[in-house]
Amino acid sequence: MRLTPEQVEQFESDGFLFLPEVFSNEEVDRFVENFEIVCHEDQPGRIFEKDGNVVRTVFGSHRTNPVYRELSEDPRIVGPAMDLLKDDVYIHQFKINAKMAFQGDVWQWHQDYIYWLREDGMMKPLALTASIWLDDVHEFNGPLMLVPGSHQVEIDTPARDTAPAWMATVIADLKYSLGVEELKDLIARKGIVAPKGPRGSVLLFHCNVVHGSVPNMSPFHRRIVFVSFNSMANPLMEMETPRPSFLANRQYETIRLASRAVMAG
Numbered sequence: 001m002r003l004t005p006e007q008v009e010q011f012e013s014d015g016f017l018f019l020p021e022v023f024s025n026e027e028v029d030r031f032v033e034n035f036e037i038v039c040h041e042d043q044p045g046r047i048f049e050k051d052g053n054v055v056r057t058v059f060g061s062h063r064t065n066p067v068y069r070e071l072s073e074d075p076r077i078v079g080p081a082m083d084l085l086k087d088d089v090y091i092h093q094f095k096i097n098a099k100m101a102f103q104g105d106v107w108q109w110h111q112d113y114i115y116w117l118r119e120d121g122m123m124k125p126l127a128l129t130a131s132i133w134l135d136d137v138h139e140f141n142g143p144l145m146l147v148p149g150s151h152q153v154e155i156d157t158p159a160r161d162t163a164p165a166w167m168a169t170v171i172a173d174l175k176y177s178l179g180v181e182e183l184k185d186l187i188a189r190k191g192i193v194a195p196k197g198p199r200g201s202v203l204l205f206h207c208n209v210v211h212g213s214v215p216n217m218s219p220f221h222r223r224i225v226f227v228s229f230n231s232m233a234n235p236l237m238e239m240e241t242p243r244p245s246f247l248a249n250r251q252y253e254t255i256r257l258a259s260r261a262v263m264a265g
């Protein structure tokens, strides 16, 4: 699946692109079944909410689960990633954010790239994330909110050590989150959008677009798979204490589109 020039243009100006109903209900059912499997697997890439019981995020399932492995290399997300990054791509990070009904916590306003620059040594913002929606996303279950055009704004975000080591980069109280004054000014100029749509939809967003989401206080889960692609021309620098590979992959394996069969409907 490849994008039109208009879609590429829209991504370049907004910093995100919404593709409704890319995956069928049957495919999404399989993703959900496999989410139930991976969120019960005890592994360091499984992160809980503050209560220590409810799953917040599961990292790296594409390396352990065949259905997520296939999804991570599906041409319907890899093709658009290559079109938008204008390069071959590899997977920098794979995660499933659960944002469970009544218990999914906040994701403070932030940009992804500052994490990948400062924590992983990704020297250029030549990366993006393809999110695949496992639930319908609406105004009640904590939709991803984005500031259009904010990927073009240089924002300096001081680090706050809110938890030991890399945990501060994935919990509700984030290491790099934007300040109120900065946000007021940016949102006054650019506004906020919160794309909504049915499960199976895909939202692609630039590594520097400002985004976040409120806690989920509805009875509806908002489970989303996030596949972050980096350009092959942008490998990570060596770091003194690199983050675990499930957060920052350093095996730069190009994803070959031709060899990926489109998933059966």
Ligand code: 6CS
Pocket (backbone or CB within 6 Å): 093, 095, 110, 111, 112, 115, 116, 169, 170, 174, 247
């Ligand atoms: O640190 C990271 O890589 C992760 N943390 C956030 C807040 N967004 C990007 C990424 O998933």
Ligand code: FE
Pocket (backbone or CB within 6 Å): 110, 111, 112, 211
């Ligand atoms: Fe993020």
